[in-house]
Amino acid sequence: MANETDYTISGEKDDSLTIAIILPCLFAIILVILMAVAFLLPKLTEESAETKENRRKKRLAALDNTIKAQHYVDWASKQRKEHPEFPVSMHPLCVICLDEIEDASQIRGLGCLHVFHQACLDDWFGRYNEYCPLCHRPIVGGKQLKKKTRASSDSDTPPVAFFV
Numbered sequence: 001m002a003n004e005t006d007y008t009i010s011g012e013k014d015d016s017l018t019i020a021i022i023l024p025c026l027f028a029i030i031l032v033i034l035m036a037v038a039f040l041l042p043k044l045t046e047e048s049a050e051t052k053e054n055r056r057k058k059r060l061a062a063l064d065n066t067i068k069a070q071h072y073v074d075w076a077s078k079q080r081k082e083h084p085e086f087p088v089s090m091h092p093l094c095v096i097c098l099d100e101i102e103d104a105s106q107i108r109g110l111g112c113l114h115v116f117h118q119a120c121l122d123d124w125f126g127r128y129n130e131y132c133p134l135c136h137r138p139i140v141g142g143k144q145l146k147k148k149t150r151a152s153s154d155s156d157t158p159p160v161a162f163f164v
């Protein structure tokens with residue numbers, strides 16, 4: 001009987017000891033994990049922000065390659081020569097900022113003959129807007145899309161021919 005009580009007492013002591021050791025350890029581990037997450041999360045978000053900025057720069061470079069920024073006067077005189085049927089107004093409205101486009105404004109004229117301030121269109125395109133704000137035709141990459149669909153249709157045809 002005496003032995004049994006000893007065991008139970010020692011067992012209780014072990015339990016309290018393990019609780020006294022394990023619980024603080026668990027708290028310490030959780031704290032370390034929380035601190036690690038707190039340190040890593042800002043770095044991860046910073047990296048993603050950097051890659052986003054890089055992607056934005058690449059997009060804007062692609063835009064700059066296809067649609068050159070120029071003064072509105074130069075663009076307008078060129079369009080009047082190339083598209084005499086298209087009425088090019090003297091001071092059109094930039095629908096992005098709703099401000100008038102002056103002769104000396106730096107603009108980008110799209111293939112659809114819609115004109116926007118360079119800064120406005122860059123901001124618009126940099127926010128992953130692929131289409132003209134007015135007529136929804138693709139700003140850049142219309143040709144690339146066509147190539148992709150052709151490639152996919154080519155890869156689709158061989159199995160059909162194989163079956164026939």
Ligand SMILES: [Zn+2]
Nearest residue numbers: 094097117120
């Ligand atoms: Zn504008």
Ligand SMILES: [Zn+2]
Nearest residue numbers: 112114132135
């Ligand atoms: Zn347009």
